[in-house]
Amino acid sequence: MIKGSRIAHKNKIRNTIILQQDQSDCGVACLLSLINYYGGESSLEKLRELSGTSRQGTTLLGLFQAANQTGFTAQGNEADIEALIKHKEPLILHVLMEDRLQHYVVCYGYKDGKFTIGDPAKGMTSLSKEELEQIWKSKACLTLTPNENFIEAKTTKANKKQWFINLLKEDKRLISFSLLLGIGIAVLGMAMAVFSQKLIDDILPSKDVTKLITGIALVAFLLLVRVLFTALRDYFLIRQTKDFNNRIIDSFYTALLHLPKPFFDTRKIGELVARLNDTQRVQRVIRSVVGNVVINALVTIVSLGFLFYYSWQTGVIASISLPFYFLLIYSFNNAIIRAQKEVMQGYAYSESNYITSMQGIATIKNHNRQSIFKKVNQLIYGSYQDKVFDLGKLNVRLSVFSGIFSVLFLMGILIYTSLQVYSGSMQLGELMAVLGIAGSLLPSVASLA
Numbered sequence: 001m002i003k004g005s006r007i008a009h010k011n012k013i014r015n016t017i018i019l020q021q022d023q024s025d026c027g028v029a030c031l032l033s034l035i036n037y038y039g040g041e042s043s044l045e046k047l048r049e050l051s052g053t054s055r056q057g058t059t060l061l062g063l064f065q066a067a068n069q070t071g072f073t074a075q076g077n078e079a080d081i082e083a084l085i086k087h088k089e090p091l092i093l094h095v096l097m098e099d100r101l102q103h104y105v106v107c108y109g110y111k112d113g114k115f116t117i118g119d120p121a122k123g124m125t126s127l128s129k130e131e132l133e134q135i136w137k138s139k140a141c142l143t144l145t146p147n148e149n150f151i152e153a154k155t156t157k158a159n160k161k162q163w164f165i166n167l168l169k170e171d172k173r174l175i176s177f178s179l180l181l182g183i184g185i186a187v188l189g190m191a192m193a194v195f196s197q198k199l200i201d202d203i204l205p206s207k208d209v210t211k212l213i214t215g216i217a218l219v220a221f222l223l224l225v226r227v228l229f230t231a232l233r234d235y236f237l238i239r240q241t242k243d244f245n246n247r248i249i250d251s252f253y254t255a256l257l258h259l260p261k262p263f264f265d266t267r268k269i270g271e272l273v274a275r276l277n278d279t280q281r282v283q284r285v286i287r288s289v290v291g292n293v294v295i296n297a298l299v300t301i302v303s304l305g306f307l308f309y310y311s312w313q314t315g316v317i318a319s320i321s322l323p324f325y326f327l328l329i330y331s332f333n334n335a336i337i338r339a340q341k342e343v344m345q346g347y348a349y350s351e352s353n354y355i356t357s358m359q360g361i362a363t364i365k366n367h368n369r370q371s372i373f374k375k376v377n378q379l380i381y382g383s384y385q386d387k388v389f390d391l392g393k394l395n396v397r398l399s400v401f402s403g404i405f406s407v408l409f410l411m412g413i414l415i416y417t418s419l420q421v422y423s424g425s426m427q428l429g430e431l432m433a434v435l436g437i438a439g440s441l442l443p444s445v446a447s448l449a
Helices: 002-016 023-037 044-051 060-069 081-086 129-135 153-188 191-206 209-257 261-265 269-277 279-310 312-330 333-359 361-366 370-423 428-448
Strands: 072-078 091-097 101-111 114-119 123-127 140-146
Touching: 002 023, 002 114, 002 123, 023 044, 023 060, 023 091, 023 101, 044 060, 060 072, 060 140, 081 101, 081 129, 091 129, 114 129, 153 209, 153 279, 191 209, 191 279, 191 428, 279 312, 279 428, 312 370, 312 428, 333 361, 333 370, 361 370, 370 428
Parallel strands: none
Antiparallel strands: 072 140, 091 101, 091 140, 101 114, 114 123
């Protein structure tokens, strides 16, 4: 039991540690790690502003002020190793790396002769008394205890959700029309599966040409209506995209202009430009929710309904199997979201580096520092590409696991329905319809996860 709680505690630490994006970010990364550890939510950008972080880094006084403004009761202290062992709560230590580089780390406690350390440059590590003594020369530390002003992540998320809803209020009618059209698109998507069943089991065996022509004309009409609905939905979404982007850029830029001058002293132009471009990502999320999530949910419900109609047994098989498929894909969500955030941060930092370099090109050339900036760019852009590669590897793993599950699911449906055809419980056309519907279910469930 004790061992299990220790493992859970270490996992909590590992999952809440924030790595620094820049050499100057170690202090605010430690503070953000503790905010996450206690169940709160913030960002490096906000903490940089509150702490007065410059390109040289953050002072302990700056961290003290930022901690007090984010819901902690903070206190600067001088202590020794024995005091750290007795202190049971996480705290920030000021250390000296390689006897010359000032740095901050989080000390989470002392167990089994080792201090658990959260290093924003490396992640979670363990240090002995001697190893910590060697780098903790200043004996300076910052203790933090959440107080009544500490805001938990769920409250912050609720506020963000309300902000998001307020942004969309003006688009209520356009989004409502898009959702209604999505319902029509989902229902009409079943037309081909139903027609194929009727064609094989009824129309072709009857050799009735009139019935064949009527059936083809009807299904063609329904598919054309589906095309029309899709075009109308896309038009409404394009209009909503234009109006939304104008509003959010206006809101962001107005807020940016009213920020105090010190904010811009600690930011690179490229970083601000990258944040402006992030509005396109927000819009893609809205488009995905309105255009895809709702339709996929409806397709899943309608498809399951048709499976139960053709064969309640296959409906039961699908109802039992699909939740496992959903959970399989959903289990990758947190890792993919983290990787996507890192890609976005890497992109912002890379773009910032390009713009800053071009703005200072005269100085670079006058001092003949092209080779240095070339190496810096290789490191920054290489780090960005590494993050893109890591995200790609996650997607490959997900596609392999989901692909294996899809094959097993479809083969199970095929075997069972084939046996039903052999026993006379199901007709051949119904088998084709069931296979078509089962095949369309998997992509819809994957998109929902």
